[in-house]
Each structure stands twice: as C-alpha cells, then as structure tokens.
Ligand code: SAH
C-alpha cells in the first residue's frame with residue numbers, strides 16, 4: 199500500500215511539472231513516505247531523515263516532508279527532534295501534496311495536515327506512470343478490524359470503499375494505457391463494498407463461510423461481485439491478471455474460493471492463481487489474544503478446499519513471532535501450520551508493541567533474543583518448504599510478466615552475453631532469465647522454461663517470445 203501511495207505522490211508531483219532525480223543532493227523536494235506498522239519501520243524513516251539533515255541550512259535547501267502512516271502517527275512531534283522537517287502529512291492528505299509543497303515553498307514552516315477525511319464515501323482515480331504493465335488500484339481504505347497488535351485502524355481511519363462502477367471505469371482507463379495486471383488494494387478486501395448499495399444487482403448477493411454470513415450485508419456491494427464484474431467488462435478484455443491484497447481469514451468467503459475455479463466451472467478466468475491470506479499464528483490461543491476471531495482449523499479447511507479447486511495456486515501469508523505470551527509450543531504450532539499449508543512465501547515479523555493498541559497493554563514478555571531466534575527459525579523452515587515447492591517447477595514452462603531488469607545479474611556468470619530480466623508468474627513466483635536480443639522486455643508476457651530453483655526464485659530459459667508482440671514496450 200505504501201508503494202502505491204508513493205507512486206501516487208510521484209504522479210501528482212510529475213503532473214505539476216516536477217521531475218524525479220536519483221541524486222538526493224539535487225532535489226528541491228524530499229518526501230519520506232514511512233510505514234508505522236512496526237517500530238523498526240518508524241526508526242528507519244526517522245534515521246533516514248537524520249542522514250539527510252545536512253542538505254538543509256536554516257535559510258536554504260530542499261522542502262522536506264514526512265508523510266504516510268508515520269506522518270499520521272507523528273502529528274508534528276518530529277519538529278522538536280528534526281526542525282529541518284517542513285511539514286507532516288497523513289495518508290488522507292496525499293492528494294494535497296502539491297499544495298502542501300507550495301505552502302512550504304512560500305515559507306510556511308512546521309505545519310501538519312493529518313486530518314482524516316470525514317466523508318463516508320471514497321472516490322479516487324488511479325495514477326500510474328506511462329507505459330506500465332502493472333498497476334496498484336486502491337479499492338478501499340482504512341480498517342475496522344482492530345487486531346489487538348495493529349496500528350493501521352489508527353493511522354488509516356475507518357473502512358470506506360469505492361463503488362464497483364468507479365473501479366471498473368478506473369481499471370478500463372488503465373487497460374487502455376497498457377496496464378495488463380492490476381493488484382486491488384485494501385487492508386481487508388473482504389470488507390470491500392460495506393455501505394455501498396448494490397443497486398446494479400451484482401451477484402453473488404451475499405457472502406458466507408463455515409462461520410456463517412460474512413463481509414458486507416446483503417443488499418450491499420461485495421468483493422466477489424467486483425471480481426465477476428471485472429471479468430465480464432468488455433473494456434477489460436486485455437487485462438491478463440487480477441491480484442488482490444490483503445484479506446482477513448475471518449471473512450474469507452466460500453464465494454471467493456469459488457472465483458478461483460476453472461472458468462468453465464464458474465471461476466473468474468483472469469484471477470491470478472495466487473492468494474495472500476495473513477494468518478499471523480498457528481496457535482488458537484495466540485490468535486484469540488490477537489483479536490483475529492477465527493480458528494486455525496477453519497483456515498486450514500478453507501485452504502484445503504481452495505487447493506482442491508486450484509491445485510497450482512501459490513499461497514503466501516504474514517506471520518508475527520513473539521506476540522505477548524507466545525510459548526515455544528505456540529510457536530511450534532506456527533511451524534506446523536506452515537508445513538501443512540505449504541506456502542510459497544511468507545512475510546514474518548517480530549512483534550513490536552504499537553502505541554494506542556490493545557496489545558500494547560500486555561506485557562511484552564518474549565525476550566528480544568527469543569524473538570530473533572524464532573524469526574530466524576520460521577524463515578529457515580519456510581525456505582526449506584519453498585525450496586521443495588520451487589524445485590517441483592523445474593522443467594515446466596511458465597508464463598511470466600516481465601517487470602524489469604534483475605537487480606542481481608549473477609545468472610550471467612557462465613554466459614557473459616545478454617541481460618538478466620525478472621518477472622513473475624500468475625502464482626506470484628519470481629522468475630529470472632537471460633535475454634541476448636537487447637530489446638526492452640518490460641511489460642511483456644513471455645514463456646520461460648524453468649531450469650533452476652532456489653527457495654526464493656526460479657531461473658529459466660526464454661523459449662519463445664510469441665507473446666512479445668502482444669506486450670507493450672517502454673523503450
Ligand atoms: N491489513 C493487512 C495487514 C497490514 S499490516 C492484513 O490484515 O493482512 C501487515 C502485517 O504487519 C500484518 O499482517 C502483521 O503480520 C504485521 N504487523 C502488524 N502489526 C504488527 C506489530 N505490532 N508487530 C509486528 N508485526 C506486525
């Protein structure tokens with residue numbers, strides 16, 4: 199979500215005639231868009247500010263702003279420690295960034311724009327740089343779930359959703375600009391549509407799972423309706439993949455599982471074969487303390503059904519280790535869950551107490567040492583699982599959307615010719631390959647034969663590039 203927010207800030211500044219610079223010393227505006235979800239991320243943002251304070255003297259230098267969730271949380275406290283920061287703004291003020299910069303340029307100092315937008319509806323238009331094959335599309339904002347450890351409901355405010363029609367029009371415009379893969383964004387897309395009347399009569403009218411009725415109420419729009427509406431919209435014919443993130447297991451619906459079925463069986467045909475469904479812990483006792491309101495067993499059951507419908511699906515999740523009261527047994531239950539589900543990838547974090555949350559009041563009793571040991575163990579455990587899963591792909595041909603040149607060109611070791619490109623499959627697996635033609639492949643869908651695998655990525659050979667003509671070239 200922060201990447202998407204940064205892209206939006208960039209697009210807004212470019213629209214105003216700005217240009218990006220790689221050299222921070224050349225910048226007249228520096229915006230630090232920070233995440234506050236974990237303590238470490240906040241420290242990073244603040245220490246980054248400190249590293250660049252030399253760029254500004256009392257009378258001259260760039261405009262410096264602190265934004266995003268860190269800005270929302272900070273509310274201007276930073277001015278005491280870092281007086282060279284000109285202004286602070288929150289996620290709901292992103293669209294005002296150009297005006298805020300103008301105010302700072304006119305000499306205004308130390309102001310805060312961190313009011314939540316109080317309107318009940320949410321309307322926006324996605325902004326992407328030209329010729330991008332991939333786009334993030336915010337479909338809702340805020341979060342009403344209040345998991346006990348999490349700061350997001352405090353920094354991003356209440357849940358609000360865009361209407362299905364607005365999202366369709368937005369994505370249609372992106373597709374006409376060359377976008378071929380969208381990631382629909384929300385803190386919990388399973389709540390998408392809450393409060394928006396389903397006047398168009400979209401189906402399915404209501405969502406359910408083994409716990410009962412879930413998500414928005416009958417008569418309101420919901421996320422599964424959005425997927426089917428995108429699938430039907432003729433303007434979106436060239437959209438190859440729809441992804442979404444994140445969703446909460448509590449209201450992960452059977453109807454959403456059904457959308458992963460083969461299109462002949464009623465599934466959504468351009469829905470990527472990937473699901474990121476954060477579970478956080480494999481222990482029911484910990485899940486309860488986290489306020490997640492679901493059981494490990496229901497989650498496992500739903501993943502089994504999903505895998506039976508879509509056997510090749512790539513699954514990923516978020517894990518927190520060292521939550522207050524987490525015993526060795528609780529932690530081992532998490533390892534067991536990873537073995538059982540066989541994720542392709544996990545994002546694992548050490549618990550850190552966040553200001554204002556309910557968990558902040560619990561004793562943070564797992565020592566730093568144990569937290570880091572558990573973090574290392576969970577990552578190693580996952581890497582072993584992923585190595586096995588990735589190795590199964592050797593010999594297969596997979597369709598890859600090329601996103602750019604790989605940062606690491608180690609693959610060239612044996613053949614000095616060509617450039618290493620990176621992309622991802624429908625299951626969200628990273629694939630690197632060499633191309634010797636010198637063409638710009640960004641944005642093309644190419645078939646790659648997998649020749650090698652690690653626990654993190656796949657390597658392969660470009661076997662033919664019939665898809666290239668269909669792709670867009672940003673050369
Ligand atoms: N809305 C998303 C998550 C956003 S936060 C969802 O529910 O999936 C991303 C991840 O950060 C969470 O899934 C959780 O694993 C982690 N996280 C959130 N608060 C944390 C905290 N206080 N300490 C450690 N990790 C945390």
Ligand code: SF4
Nearest residue numbers: 341343344345348350
């Ligand atoms: Fe945080 Fe829970 Fe909301 Fe995700 S669902 S943003 S973890 S409160």
